[in-house]
Amino acid sequence: MSTRRVPSLLSGYYFALIALLYLPIGILFLFSLNANTSLSFPLRGLTLDWYRKLLESEAVLRAARNSLVVAAGSSFAATLLGTMVALLAIRYQFRSKNLLIALAVLPLIVPFIVLGVALLLLFSTLHIERSLWTVGIAHTVVALPYTLLIVVSRLAGFDVNLEEAAMDLGANYPTTLRRIVLPIIAPAMVSAWLTAFTVSFDEFALALFLAGTEPTFPVYLFSQLRFANRLPIMIALAVLLMIGTLTLVVIAERVRRAE
């Protein structure tokens, strides 16, 4: 008796929690279609006006573009650096190995506000203007642990004999890396890149300190939150971005599964 009741209780809990998780998001979606600017009930009728206004608002689109650029660049750099550390971790023996790995994973456990103000200090001291570059640099640092862990788990899973066979057949090490190792870890690198991309794209706590006159989307969104009449446009854009991010995540998952 009790064994039969537990599963239904558990699935009931799961679906109740899922409903709770989706409720606020669903309400946001609803307000992106609401004809009234005020974010309160009752709704005043449905409209696609906010989506139309969004396409006319240059500043919003510019911020979204900035985020895309920063995310694409920082995730590329993070994947490259993460792969390098992963190769060192799995294929090389050297004295400072554990130290290097610890250093690369450490950004995961430093609170973002601490890293944010520390980088602000560094850039100010060196008289480096804050810009999309400074945001991108910070995102590369915080995305590196993710890319490292994703590529390491793939590298750990494949046979070192493949490399040795290639070397026995006369390939030098860079060629072996390019022709044997890279193709094998390519899916993991794509998955790492997409993960780093989503980490950067939605990141706000660091970007608030490091963005200059050109805001990323979350920074711009934050600056607009106090203007009630701008909110529905922002929500409309966020809904579009949400769909975009989801597509990316689904692709990342597919790629990872395909390995």
Add this chain to the structure above:
Amino acid sequence: MLDRRSTFWILYLPPLLWLGAFFLAPLGLMAAFSFRADMRGDLLQIWTPTLAQYASVWATGSYVRLLGISALVALAVAVSATALAYPIAYFLAFRAGKRAGLYLVLLLVPFWTSYLLRVMAWKIMLGSEGVLNSFLLYLQLIDNPLTALLYNRNAVMLTLVYVWIPFAALPILAALQRIDLALFEAAADLGATPFRRFWRVTFPLSLPGVLAAFFMVFIPTVGEYVTPLLVGGSRGSLYGNIIQDFFTKAANWPLGSALSMIMLVGTLALVAVAVRLVDLRKLIE
């Protein structure tokens, strides 16, 4: 093997230089800055180290108190998120059957949507003209909108728990999936009731995942300053907010650096303890 050696340096130097320049150097600079007396003069000038900032943090009771409150908030949020996520992970691991993959994606979708907007959504939920108040007014359970729902620490905690539940489920799920199912049969064969089996077999074996979930929520929550800005109001601010103030509005970077250093050292100490408790390498597998 010479080319393998030169490849080593090509692989070794870029990440080392990058992390040295943009991770270690800024943290080191911040540490140095926390021993500076004031903001006067060029940022690069040499200064005589002083403990004045730490002394003033210690002397200002409200900073220490806020640090304590933030640690308690993070503790409460991490415990709640982990406890609420456990049954979800259990369901996905043992009861969801063939649909487990789909159910997992369903759980993670909210986590992949804009953080700021998920927090905003709670503002819309809890505001005086928000969803909850409209609903209660409609049911005529209340006559005037409740204003106590938003702009306090409870709203911050509620929002954070909401944000972290899907994330906390992941390490617990990973730990549960690693349990050898033969152990359940053995327990049943030996006459254990389902409850006893859970308490004596499943739960202890899932503890590494539970601890990982706890710390994965606790650490970012200690440093949280964004959620209090949006739903916390003046009564709901956390330790991260005073750091942010000293680096923006108040422009007292040495004091802000000292406050950051205290948070950094505290977090690292805690993680050192966590690493002793959980073998983190097991979670990477």
